[in-house]
Amino acid sequence: GDSVTQMEGPVTLSEEACLTINCTYTATGYPSLFWYVQYPGEGLQLLLKATKADDKGSNKGFEATYRKETTSFHLEKGSVQVSDSAVYFCAGRAGGSYIPTFGRGTSLIVHP
Amino acid sequence: DSGVTQTPKHLITATGQRVTLRCSPRSGDLSVYWYQQSLDQGLQFLIQYYNGEERAKGNILERFSAQQFPDLHSELNLSSLELGDSALYFCASSVSQQGYEQYFGPGTRLTVT
Numbered sequence: 001g002d003s004v005t006q007m008e009g010p011v012t013l014s015e016e017a018c019l020t021i022n023c024t025y026t027a028t029g030y031p032s033l034f035w036y037v038q039y040p041g042e043g044l045q046l047l048l049k050a051t052k053a054d055d056k057g058s059n060k061g062f063e064a065t066y067r068k069e070t071t072s073f074h075l076e077k078g079s080v081q082v083s084d085s086a087v088y089f090c091a092g093r094a095g096g097s098y099i100p101t102f103g104r105g106t107s108l109i110v111h112p
Numbered sequence: 113d114s115g116v117t118q119t120p121k122h123l124i125t126a127t128g129q130r131v132t133l134r135c136s137p138r139s140g141d142l143s144v145y146w147y148q149q150s151l152d153q154g155l156q157f158l159i160q161y162y163n164g165e166e167r168a169k170g171n172i173l174e175r176f177s178a179q180q181f182p183d184l185h186s187e188l189n190l191s192s193l194e195l196g197d198s199a200l201y202f203c204a205s206s207v208s209q210q211g212y213e214q215y216f217g218p219g220t221r222l223t224v225t
Contacts, residue, residue, distance in 0.1 A: 032212070043114060043202055043216035044155075089155065098168050098210055099145070104154040 002027040006090045006103035013080055013110050021075040021106045023064075023090030031092040033057075033066055033073040034100065038087045047075075047088070085110045115139065116217035118203050124223045130191040133220045137184055137205030143167070144186040145206075145214060146178055150199040161186055162209035193224045 006023040013019060025031055032051045036044040048057030053068030062077045075088060087107050093100040115138035125131055137144050146158040148171075157170035161180035172178075175193075180186040190197060200221050204214040 036216075041218075043116070043218045044204075045114065045216065046213055049213070093212070098160060099157050099170065100214070102155045102157075 002031070002092065002094055002097070002101045004090050004092050004101050004103040006088075006106055008104070009087075009107035011106060011108050013108070015082055015110055015112050016079045017110075019075070019077040019080045019084075019108065021088055021090075021108070023073045023075065023103060025071045025073065025090075025092040025101075027071070027092060027094045027101075029094055029096070030068065030071070031094045033064070034091040034093070035062070035064055035073070035075050036089040036091060036102075038089065038105070040086070044089060080108070080110045082110045082112055084108060114215040114217065116203060116205050116215050118201075118217035118220050120220060121218065122221050122223075124225060125193060126225055127193055127195060129193050129224075130189065131193065131222065133188040133190070133201050133203075133222075135186045135188070135203030135205075135217060137186070137203075138215050141205035141207050141215070142184065143206045143209050144180055144184070145204040146172075146186070146188050147202040147204065148199045149202060149219070153199075155202075158188070160209075167209050190222070195224050198222055198224045 034049045035047040048059040050057045050066035087105045090103040091100040117136045158172040160168040200219045204216045
């Protein structure tokens, strides 16, 4: 079946450091790919998405590019802030499925 | 605020008991999804309803059931509760049954003692 693999956390960074969280998706066909963010005590929020190869999703300074050859969708940010501390989930949804498959989540901790 | 509401926020109950979790989707959304989030299993899809009908089923135990009512709110019923059912239960909604973009509620934290 479909699966999403993302790097294990926690990822601990200092403020203004660069962030990369790796995500790869294994599926039949080419899925739509998503990043969700979960702030402490809250539900998941859609952060960005890409629906086809070479699409770049971006929001709040975060970016991710859908790489077809590796079905990867790595999340990047050039300068993280303390307020970015959260759990980040990569997810993919194959064309024939109504339900996204979520990764295990990566906790990001940003220190001042 | 996603527009999805869930009640209650917290629930503490004993093993063997039965509880009902409630979800109201965003205005205009016809699909409701239920997820269970635990430390060891991550985020697990349980079940989806679209406009009152079951559309997809995931890793939902037989002790669990759900329904979506004509006003589109949904309830997740958990019975014969076990310690391992302690988790965060999220509801999400989307406009279509394809669930292209899902909007999550704040969750209900269930603690079984």
